Amino acid sequence: MNRALITPAQFAAFGAAGTDAHRMFSDGDGWIERLAEDVLISHKSDAALDAMRDGLAEWTAANGWQPRRIFGKLLPKQNEDRDPPVLLSGDAAMPLTGVVCENGVSYGLDFAAGYSAGLFLDQRMNRAFVRNAAPKRMLNTFAYTCSFSVVAALAGAETVSIDLSKKSLDRGRANFALNGIDPNAGHKFIADDVLEVLPRLARRGEKFDAIVLDPPTFSRGNKGRRWQVGQDLEELVIAAMDLAAPRSRILVSTNCTTIQFADLERIARFALKFHRRPGDLHREAQPPDFPPGHGARTLWISLRG
Numbered sequence: 001m002n003r004a005l006i007t008p009a010q011f012a013a014f015g016a017a018g019t020d021a022h023r024m025f026s027d028g029d030g031w032i033e034r035l036a037e038d039v040l041i042s043h044k045s046d047a048a049l050d051a052m053r054d055g056l057a058e059w060t061a062a063n064g065w066q067p068r069r070i071f072g073k074l075l076p077k078q079n080e081d082r083d084p085p086v087l088l089s090g091d092a093a094m095p096l097t098g099v100v101c102e103n104g105v106s107y108g109l110d111f112a113a114g115y116s117a118g119l120f121l122d123q124r125m126n127r128a129f130v131r132n133a134a135p136k137r138m139l140n141t142f143a144y145t146c147s148f149s150v151v152a153a154l155a156g157a158e159t160v161s162i163d164l165s166k167k168s169l170d171r172g173r174a175n176f177a178l179n180g181i182d183p184n185a186g187h188k189f190i191a192d193d194v195l196e197v198l199p200r201l202a203r204r205g206e207k208f209d210a211i212v213l214d215p216p217t218f219s220r221g222n223k224g225r226r227w228q229v230g231q232d233l234e235e236l237v238i239a240a241m242d243l244a245a246p247r248s249r250i251l252v253s254t255n256c257t258t259i260q261f262a263d264l265e266r267i268a269r270f271a272l273k274f275h276r277r278p279g280d281l282h283r284e285a286q287p288p289d290f291p292p293g294h295g296a297r298t299l300w301i302s303l304r305g
């Protein structure tokens with residue numbers, strides 16, 4: 001480990017902001033996330049896991065905060081080798097579910113649900129941006145557990161969340177309920193292929209003033225259709241812009257390591273030119289617990305007309 005863990009002041013600042021889901025440490029070999037009372041260590045090797053466990057033990061002894069459980073998750077070289085986290089310490093009889101808070105908003109976690117437990121922490125600043133922007137209608141594509149829809153709904157938006165996985169959308173509905181929002185009041189959850197739904201929405205003349213595009217690097221959609229972000233992102237942004245109301249905002253985000261900010265900017269400018277619409281580009285600040293090079297590359301397109 002060649003970086004320090006989170007400082008006690010940073011740890012306390014997250015707590016004061018109503019956030020108990022954040023990174024405690026990151027380097028090239030993995031990272032440590034606090035998830036409410038639990039900790040998840042994502043590691044590239046057994047040696048990295050051991051080093052992070054030792055570092056965490058020193059930190060908790062010095063700072064008087066003990067995790068209830070520690071989970072470990074191998075960061076595999078191939079997507080196909082992705083396994084759910086394993087319990088490394090703590091009560092094995094406890095349910096593998098939990099709830100975390102981010103800026104006072106609650107999200108359910110499930111450590112048994114698969115490789116990801118339910119909330120991508122690197123999107124914290126973008127979720128805050130959506131909540132502040134207070135859109136009236138928001139379209140959340142590749143919605144997963146609908147965290148972006150929840151913050152939009154809390155700000156008063158009607159939301160449409162699309163994901164291939166019905167199970168993820170059900171978890172999204174549960175996230176609405178967890179925050180006191182009725183998921184059936186002005187919100188739609190569409191379990192289908194984003195690439196097929198977007199043209200359908202466009203044909204119906206639907207418009208949104210916030211659109212989230214945060215696709216996976218690879219996936220197989222309906223009828224075995226292959227999605228590859230490196231090849232297909234430009235077409236996705238162009239299709240989404242058909243649904244963008246005047247002065248709306250579109251988030252373009254990727255975890256694909258071969259796509260850099262400059263690539264996102266090029267794609268965004270091409271889509272604006274294609275639609276002959278004026279717009280500005282900006283990036284929200286990197287979350288303070290994510291060092292440079294960690295987390296998704298994200299870009300907001302703000303349409304001026």
Ligand SMILES: C[S@@+](CC[C@H](N)C(=O)[O-])C[C@H]1O[C@@H](n2cnc3c(N)ncnc32)[C@H](O)[C@@H]1O
Nearest residue numbers: 142143144163164165192193194214216219221
């Ligand atoms: C990277 S996650 C999205 C994370 C989400 N934006 C968030 O911040 O929580 C990718 C999601 O895309 C969904 N997905 C993959 N291919 C899809 C497709 N063609 N149409 C709809 N959803 C898809 C997966 O089921 C998964 O939930």
